[in-house]
Structure formats: structure tokens, C-alpha cells
Amino acid sequence: MLPNPIPELAPQLKQLRLSGILDSLETRNRQALEGKLAYTEFLAMLIGDEIARRESKKFAMRLRRAQFRTTKTLEQFDFDRIPKLNRQLVHELASGRYLNEKAPVLIVGPSGIGKSHLAQALGHCAVRQGLDVAFTTCAALTQSLNAARATGSYERKLAALARVPLLVIDDYGLKPLRPPADEDLHDLIAERYEQAPIIVTSNLDFDEWDQAFACNRLLASATIDRLRHNAYCLELTGPSYRDPRVPPPSKKAPQDKPGNASK
Template identity: 75%
Template sequence: MNPVPELAPHLKQLRLSGILDSLEARNRQAIEGKLAYTEFLSLLIQDEVARRDQKKFDLRLRRAAFRAGKTLEGFDFSRLPNLNRALVHDLATGRYLAEKAPVLIVGPCGTGKSHLAQALGHCAVRQGADVLFTTQAQLCASLTAARAVGTAERKLATLARVPLLIIDDFGLKPMRPPADEDFHDLIAERYEQAATIVTSNLDFTEWDQAFPANRLLAAATLDRLRHNAYCLTLDGASYRAPKLAPAASKSAPAKQVKSTEF
């Protein structure tokens, strides 16, 4: 007798329909291995927990809005011999999340700042944290749009609650009012309440250039970002260096270009 047709509606009612995916295989395993009923039940429950964990992980990964599958395993440390690897691996444990501390990553274009930030974000997702990846430009645009429709406070509150907010390309474009004020308000709300990762092409001493219209606002914002922050400097060759064309063979005859008169 096949019990699945009778079990299916009850499992759905209990929101355990995922068990149906492995029920047949586990039932066969139990028969062949002469497992006790409790062992069989334990296997089914473990399968359900694993499915739910994977579903949560996939959902967090989609919500994070990473640009690509950038992970720490795929990061090329050999290109950055001066990078503090010990600190990177320490950050990968997620300790800064519990500390609600900022992580600031600077370096020239193409050195892997975005990759490293997203890799730390992936680690956080694996550890069960909600993450949001965005650029400074996208972040300011979303706050400006919310302000235009009267939902700025709600948007700010939502962003302030994200356990890990990753802001890429800080200072790439100077912020003008009211974007600079919105950015300050967000950092102030997150200060010592949630972890924030910021990447920038600017040196730390140049970060005030992102606030050309209000130096006082710059000082207040950066003071909060730098307090108890972990700092990483990436200094090496760009990953985006153009590939050189293969050298032409000296023995190959030169191609004749035909001219055409018009």
C-alpha cells in the first residue's frame, strides 16, 4: 500500500510537503537498512531542515542583489601580496557583524574591492545574516525617489535595519543636497546598530571629497564610519588590465590590402 496519496494533503496542511521529495528514497533506505521508526523519522526531519535552510539561503542571496557570484574562494590573493590576509579571514568569520562594526576597503580601480566586499557578504549570508549590496549612486537614488513620494522615513528605516549593508564605489560621484543629507542620516541610524561595508577608490584622507557642499556633514558622517572600523587597503595591478594580442608570426606573409577607387 502506498501511503503517499494519504500523507500528501496532511503534509501540505502542516507545511511539510517538502518531505515528499525524499520520502520514497528514505522509505526504501529504511526497509533495506532495517532502520527503526525513529531513525526513519529522524532522516526525514533532517531532510526537511536542510531543504528549509537551503531555501532561506537562496532567498537571502537573491535579496542581497550581488552583481555576480563573487566568493572568498574565488578571490586571487596572489595579486595583492601586501593585503592583510589574516584580517580578511577574520572578517570572514562574521565577528564584525556581532560587533556591528564598519569595514572600509580602499584601493585603485580594478584591485578587487567589490569582489572582496561581496565575498564577505556571501560569508555573512552563509552565516544566516540578511545582506544588501548597492552602490553609493543607487543608494542615494533610491532615497531621493522615496523622498519624492513621501516614503523617505520608511525607506530609511528599512535600510537602517539591514544587518549588513554593503555600499560600493563611495565617493565615485560627489553627493549633492539632499543626497548627502540622506546618506548621513542612514549612516547615523546604522551607527553601532548594524554592520556596514564601504568600498572606495579614494584614500581614507580623501573621503570628505564625497561631500563637496557640506564639510561639516562630511566630518560627522565619516567620524561615525571610521569609529571602530576595520580597514583594508588593496594595492596591486588591476584585474581589468586589457589582454595583449598575440604577437604576429614573423614568417607569416603580410596581407595585401586592396585599394578601391570611389
């Protein structure tokens, strides 16, 4: 019987950082012996295991870097609650259509309707397709840019946000944009315009978006004009996910009828 080479191979595979092969080596070796596989078939299986491990690791890292608030996916999205939503368009977007076009996706609707879920689900799809994604609220985004200005790293921060393959901005217009937040948002949108895709959610109707800019309507017009150019617009209407649950009616104890009182 030939000696078992696995103990000798293990440290070599670790040195080469081929953990995917190391983890499945015994199983694949047994399959090769039982199936009388050719050497090339055995090697192909091992290489496939290593590629799968590396892709899984990259996916997990991209998911962590995205900083989604939840792990909401498109498979979990309840389309039946929003019957007027264009499902075909949503699935086309999930396939990466807007990513290739470097086009914005704008999602509006009342609070609790599922805007953030849908935005994060599309971001999750992009992560699956191998893209780096950054998720943030509009307030947190402008605060981070202002904080970078205070430390002299504003340009570097702005450039980093401009380079992210997909940027998801949640809750646009939830808080009024005052200087320098309005200018910072405009600069970022201008940097990404026709260069990189962006997803924006808002409680405001599309014709109310300029109202988020509290002081400078000219800046609002320039920013929104870039956002809406060639954008895919999704309007969500329906019941809120956050509606309180109505408790079942309490059962009242039967009352004695007149004349039945105990004597």
C-alpha cells in the same frame, strides 16, 4: 506485504507544506527497510530532510534580496594578486567577527583591484550565516532616498535601510555628493552607527574620503568620523583585473634577402 502508505501520505504532506519530507520519502523508506532502522531513526532522517530544504530555500531568498551584482564568493577571490592584503583579517571578518561587533568594514584601492568582489564575498558569507544583506552603490543608494522623498516615503525608506542587518555600499566617492545626497548618506550612517554593521568600498584613499562631500565639509567630517570609528580597514594594492590582454606578437612573413629575387 504491507500496503504502500506513500500515495496516501503525499497529499497530507503537501497540505502541511512538508515538501522536503515528500521529496525524499521513498528513498528514506527504502533505506529504513534495508537498514532495519528504528522508527525514531527514520523519523529523524525525514525531519532532517525538511530542515535542509527550508534552510536552502531561505538561503536562496536571502541571496535574491541582497541584489549582489555578481555571485562572487571568498573562495573565488585571488589573494595571490594582492600579496600585501591581510588574509587572516579577511577570514576573521568572513567568520562574522565584525557582524557581532556591529563594526564597519572599509575597503579601499584603485579601480579593478577587487574591492567589489571582496565586499560582495563578505556579504555572501553573512548570507550563509543567516543574515539579510542589502548591496547597493553609493549613487543608487542616494538616488533611492531622494526618490523616496519625492513620494513622501523618505522616513520609511531610511528606517528600512537602517534596519538591514548588513548594508554594503559600493563605490563611495565615485561621484561627488551634493545636497540632498550628502545629508541622506549622513542620516543613514548616523542611524546605523554602533547599531548595525556596514561595508563601504571606495577608490579614494582614506585621507581623501572627505572630498566626496562636494559642499559641506562639516557634514563630511561627522559622517566619516562615524564610519571610521572602530572600523576594520582593508587597503588593496596590486594589478587591475581589468587590464587589457596583450595580444601575442604577430609572426611576420619571411622577407626575401637581396640577391634571392626570382629572375
